[in-house]
Amino acid sequence: MTPPLLRLATRADEPFLLAMLYEASYAAEQGLTSPEALRSRPDLSCYIDGWGTGDDFGIIGSTATAPQGATWIRLLTSERPGYGYIDDNTPELVIAVVPDARGTGLGTALLTRLIADVRSRYPAISLSVRLENPARRLYTRLGFTDVVGSEITNRAGTTSMAMILRF
Numbered sequence: 037m038t039p040p041l042l043r044l045a046t047r048a049d050e051p052f053l054l055a056m057l058y059e060a061s062y063a064a065e066q067g068l069t070s071p072e073a074l075r076s077r078p079d080l081s082c083y084i085d086g087w088g089t090g091d092d093f094g095i096i097g098s099t100a101t102a103p104q105g106a107t108w109i110r111l112l113t114s115e116r117p118g119y120g121y122i123d124d125n126t127p128e129l130v131i132a133v134v135p136d137a138r139g140t141g142l143g144t145a146l147l148t149r150l151i152a153d154v155r156s157r158y159p160a161i162s163l164s165v166r167l168e169n170p171a172r173r174l175y176t177r178l179g180f181t182d183v184v185g186s187e188i189t190n191r192a193g194t195t196s197m198a199m200i201l202r203f
């Protein structure tokens with residue numbers, strides 16, 4: 037298999053990141069019919085509004101012709117936290133791969149690269165994930181652990197919890 041092309045995300049990638057946020061948040065299950073609909077959801081738009089400013093940092097994975105997946109981190113605050121909020125110094129992570137490219141190693145490559153790039157900058161990174169999401173295996177393999185007591189009932193009525201990777 038050809039290794040994925042990985043590069044830093046820029047402001048110009050915001051529409052693709054929005055599409056990946058749509059996948060990562062399982063927004064279609066909640067009746068949101070397009071990535072644009074996320075913009076009116078403060079609990080989700082906090083991960084993307086004005087992307088590419090401040091300390092935002094992300095990696096895009098592509099074939100020679102099109103982006104296939106992305107992961108990024110953003111520092112959120114207690115005033116406008118995300119679902120994986122730990123504290124104001126711990127960025128939250130989002131990751132998704134387009135449906136046709138899942139299970140081929142791209143998610144692992146993206147997350148491995150992002151971790152290597154940011155581990156000297158932050159004490160930790162965190163995320164929120166549904167307990168039934170197979171992505172939990174990927175996170176555990178790369179060193180994330182469950183944040184005890186962070187369980188919440190998510191928008192789908194199942195349980196999500198925060199996971200953290202301490203550097």
Ligand SMILES: CC(C)(COP(=O)(O)OP(=O)(O)OC[C@H]1O[C@@H](n2cnc3c(N)ncnc32)[C@H](O)[C@@H]1OP(=O)(O)O)[C@@H](O)C(=O)NCCC(=O)NCCS
Pocket residue numbers: 059060061131132133134137138139140141142143144145163164165166169170171172173174175
């Ligand atoms: C999670 C995701 C980014 C992983 O990327 P990927 O390229 O499929 O991952 P890889 O091929 O590198 O690694 C496989 C691992 O990804 C996860 N995975 C594979 N297919 C998946 C799917 N359809 N949904 C969720 N996770 C999946 C599993 O942890 C798998 O590990 P396993 O082989 O031990 O089961 C990707 O599957 C995806 O976009 N899923 C839907 C969106 C999502 O759930 N995002 C995370 C929200 S917290």
